[in-house]
Amino acid sequence: MSIRLDNVGIAVRDLEATIAFFTDLGLTVLGRARISGEWADTAVGLDGNTADIAVLQTPDGNGRIEMFQYVHPDAIEAEPVQPNTIGMHRVCFAVDDIDAALEVAARHGCHPLRGVATYDDVYKLTYLRGPSGILVMFAEKLQKAD
Structure with missing residues (x-):
């Protein structure tokens, strides 16, 4: 299959x-x-x-x-999910420039939940709440794999 x-x-x-x-x-x-x-x-x-x-x-x-x-039928409104809610809740985009992606998001009133984090000098990562409460993650790879 x-x-x-x-x-x-x-x-x-x-x-x-x-x-x-x-x-x-x-x-x-x-x-x-x-x-x-x-x-x-x-x-x-x-x-x-x-x-x-x-x-x-x-x-x-x-x-x-x-x-x-x-x-x-009418859509059902629910509280926006938090990052630790069980079930599917976010979409992640690999971006080549996280700052540029955040500028685009800001034009739509969407900002990081807390800020931009750097993971082991390998990724810059952030979560933001997009339209309809969708959790969106941006991930910018900082270094190439060896």
């Missing part, structure tokens, strides 16, 4: 604001659609499921995120 990661899906409060944030970071929109119907109800497990979706891709072509904003 062959397996590969196709995309990560994230439900968002405001699809347009989320698209703006991620495209400013350099991702591109591959496609947009409104999904609904029996197939969507079956696949997702929600009756009457209708959502507006956008699929975004990283510049290297290897990573994709599917963002979706529910039209029906």
